[in-house]
Amino acid sequence: MTRVLHVENLRISFPDAGQGRVYPVDGVSFTLERGKTLALVGESGCGKSLTSLALLQLVPEPGRIEEGSAIRLGDADVLALRGESLRRIRGRRIGMIFQDPMTSLNPVFTVRDQIAEGVRAHFEVSKAEARRRALGLLQEVGIPEARLEAYPHQLSGGMRQRVMIAIALSAEPEILVADEPTTALDVTVQAQILEVLDRLRDSRGMAVLLITHDLGIVAGRADRVAVMYAGQIVEEAPTDRLFARPSHPYTQGLFASVPRITGPVERLSPIGGSVPPPGAWPSGCRFRPRCPQAFEKSETMPPLLPLGPDHRMRCWLAEDAARSNVHA
Amino acid sequence: MSLLQVRELVKHYQSTGLFRTAAPPVRAVEGVSFDVGQGETLGLVGESGCGKSSVGRTILRLQEPTAGSAVFEGVDLFSLDRAALRKMRRRMQIIFQDPYSSLNPRMTVGAAVAEGIEIHRLATGKNVGRRVAALLEEVGLDPAHARRYPHEFSGGQRQRIGIARALAVEPSFIVCDEPVSSLDVSVQAQVLNLLADLQRDRGLSYLFIAHDLAVVRQIARRVAVMYLGRIVEQGPTEALLREPRHPYTVALLSAVPEPDPTRQRSRIVLGGDLPSPSDPPPGCPFHPRCFHPRRDQRCRTEVPLLRQVGATFAACHYAESTSFSEGGVSAITAANPATSHLG
Numbered sequence: 001m002t003r004v005l006h007v008e009n010l011r012i013s014f015p016d017a018g019q020g021r022v023y024p025v026d027g028v029s030f031t032l033e034r035g036k037t038l039a040l041v042g043e044s045g046c047g048k049s050l051t052s053l054a055l056l057q058l059v060p061e062p063g064r065i066e067e068g069s070a071i072r073l074g075d076a077d078v079l080a081l082r083g084e085s086l087r088r089i090r091g092r093r094i095g096m097i098f099q100d101p102m103t104s105l106n107p108v109f110t111v112r113d114q115i116a117e118g119v120r121a122h123f124e125v126s127k128a129e130a131r132r133r134a135l136g137l138l139q140e141v142g143i144p145e146a147r148l149e150a151y152p153h154q155l156s157g158g159m160r161q162r163v164m165i166a167i168a169l170s171a172e173p174e175i176l177v178a179d180e181p182t183t184a185l186d187v188t189v190q191a192q193i194l195e196v197l198d199r200l201r202d203s204r205g206m207a208v209l210l211i212t213h214d215l216g217i218v219a220g221r222a223d224r225v226a227v228m229y230a231g232q233i234v235e236e237a238p239t240d241r242l243f244a245r246p247s248h249p250y251t252q253g254l255f256a257s258v259p260r261i262t263g264p265v266e267r268l269s270p271i272g273g274s275v276p277p278p279g280a281w282p283s284g285c286r287f288r289p290r291c292p293q294a295f296e297k298s299e300t301m302p303p304l305l306p307l308g309p310d311h312r313m314r315c316w317l318a319e320d321a322a323r324s325n326v327h328a
Numbered sequence: 329m330s331l332l333q334v335r336e337l338v339k340h341y342q343s344t345g346l347f348r349t350a351a352p353p354v355r356a357v358e359g360v361s362f363d364v365g366q367g368e369t370l371g372l373v374g375e376s377g378c379g380k381s382s383v384g385r386t387i388l389r390l391q392e393p394t395a396g397s398a399v400f401e402g403v404d405l406f407s408l409d410r411a412a413l414r415k416m417r418r419r420m421q422i423i424f425q426d427p428y429s430s431l432n433p434r435m436t437v438g439a440a441v442a443e444g445i446e447i448h449r450l451a452t453g454k455n456v457g458r459r460v461a462a463l464l465e466e467v468g469l470d471p472a473h474a475r476r477y478p479h480e481f482s483g484g485q486r487q488r489i490g491i492a493r494a495l496a497v498e499p500s501f502i503v504c505d506e507p508v509s510s511l512d513v514s515v516q517a518q519v520l521n522l523l524a525d526l527q528r529d530r531g532l533s534y535l536f537i538a539h540d541l542a543v544v545r546q547i548a549r550r551v552a553v554m555y556l557g558r559i560v561e562q563g564p565t566e567a568l569l570r571e572p573r574h575p576y577t578v579a580l581l582s583a584v585p586e587p588d589p590t591r592q593r594s595r596i597v598l599g600g601d602l603p604s605p606s607d608p609p610p611g612c613p614f615h616p617r618c619f620h621p622r623r624d625q626r627c628r629t630e631v632p633l634l635r636q637v638g639a640t641f642a643a644c645h646y647a648e649s650t651s652f653s654e655g656g657v658s659a660i661t662a663a664n665p666a667t668s669h670l671g
Binding site for chain 2: 043044156157158159186187188189190191192195213214215216217218219220239240243244253254255256257258259260261262265267268269270271274275
């Protein structure tokens with residue numbers, strides 16, 4: 001494995017209504033590897049998007065990344081970078097695409113010019129060379145040549161997202177962060193965009209951080225999955241393992257909530273209640289008030305405990321599972 | 329007899345272009361027919377711009393139809409005058425994707441739910457409050473929340489408020505327009521279960537509009553698939569998912585992301601974009617993106633009509649030779665270069 005980026009104990013805080021601070025991201029650690037996709041999965045407010053923004057020091061005011069957090073990109077300590085040296089990382093080494101491409105595109109430039117601009121922002125090349133590279137990038141993401149001189153409003157949502165991907169690629173980043181890249185798109189268009197992302201990851205050997213709420217797009221795509229709840233990773237494992245043996249009660253609840261296209265139609269078993277806001281998280285295990293399997297020990301916060309090969313979860317039940325594995 | 333019969337429904341939106349030049353109309357709905365039975369759910373599925381929401385809104389006459397008919401409980405909805413239509417709205421309600429934008433932010437939840445009860449004089453005095461409390465309880469909210477305002481609630485709770493508001497006038501039919509699309513999965517499941525319980529307890533009929541086939545399968549025994557203003561396939565949900573006959577249904581089904589990496593499905597990735605509904609292609613609306621091995625000149629000129637093929641009705645000239653396999657369509661070879669086929 002080639003480790004490209006490592007996040008250790010990331011904590012992000014915001015001031016709350018009173019004098020204190022709340023921690024919507026609270027002790028997140030993960031590693032991105034070359035040519036691999038890590039999926040960060042969770043529902044609204046779990047902290048997954050904020051985590052991805054921290055990689056580029058883009059946490060919105062008045063939020064701040066806490067002391068003791070570390071983000072290492074190769075030899076660089078990302079959190080120590082400022083000014084020009086930070087700009088050389090943003091886009092250049094870590095590219096990013098978001099849910100809504102329309103708000104990130106400039107409405108008065110053609111598709112080709114926007115991508116050429118991206119090329120020139122990162123490389124010292126002539127305008128002609130930048131336009132030539134833009135053409136190559138458009139082909140790589142599957143935009144027909146006829147759309148080269150189109151403006152963003154003339155494009156469909158799927159085509160706009162392709163343009164955003166091309167712009168992100170223009171800097172030849174090592175890492176691509178895709179934050180809900182297909183959430184606003186129809187399913188048939190989603191399939192097109194995901195296919196493009198998979199192909200580029202393989203052809204360019206990029207590390208991909210896929211942020212999503214949709215377990216369906218993770219299956220058969222991500223190499224590893226980390227499930228987030230209330231600012232923490234609660235379970236992580238290789239994708240096949242996690243889908244075969246979802247173990248944290250929250251992960252199990254998520255799976256039981258998803259309607260399926262095959263198999264018998266049964267009544268869904270949703271997780272009761274809803275996610276409390278960051279200021280209202282309970283002591284101990286944060287899932288405790290909604291957990292059907294909560295027990296006495298849940299009143300103490302569990303660490304990420306080993307559960308099997310490369311499989312960990314933030315639940316005390318892992319101790320029993322590990323013990324029964326030993327004796328089995 | 330069915331509760332609702334819709335026949336040859338057409339809805340065009342006439343837009344005037346820049347400088348008042350006449351622009352071609354947007355052909356949102358192009359001759360759609362279906363029935364909804366008592367206590368039944370019909371799923372109406374399709375992607376953005378296929379016309380599915382226009383169908384729901386036109387039936388309720390939130391928008392005026394261009395042509396066609398809709399008969400509900402024996403009454404021709406499209407010939408009703410304003411007073412009669414208002415009375416009929418008691419029987420037919422709608423819930424929306426975004427309950428927040430359909431709730432008045434300055435009205436308490438109790439007042440919002442009470443509004444319909446008062447307009448239709450279904451209760452007076454203290455009885456209004458009692459009914460509101462009972463409705464909130466029925467949809468899983470605390471009756472004490474009646475005094476609160478919409479912004480104090482989460483997305484899932486707001487959708488419950490929207491449902492309570494629709495139920496307040498005791499309808500027999502509800503158009504559910506993408507009611508769970510903007511909700512997190514765990515909350516989505518809660519709302520789907522609630523809708524199923526209400527249907528069972530109250531004998532409600534739903535027209536359930538959604539883009540997600542898995543969600544529709546959860547709630548509807550029958551489904552109609554729309555593409556560019558037309559129903560391209562219709563039938564019992566299980567049969568349609570097992571043996572899709574229209575190539576668009578096949579593509580839509582194969583694009584559904586399924587949370588199961590062990591199911592190696594053949595995926596069809598459709599090429600190109602949805603054509604504009606103001607300039608639909610001649611012939612079969614799906615022909616420019618079709619990958620059916622038999623597609624030919626006839627598809628480019630002659631609009632295929634819905635006809636029974638196997639267990640469903642499909643609008644494809646070559647529906648008999650559409651091949652499929654369990655959960656996918658590996659048998660179809662991608663003859664169209666615009667469409668890639670992933671093994």
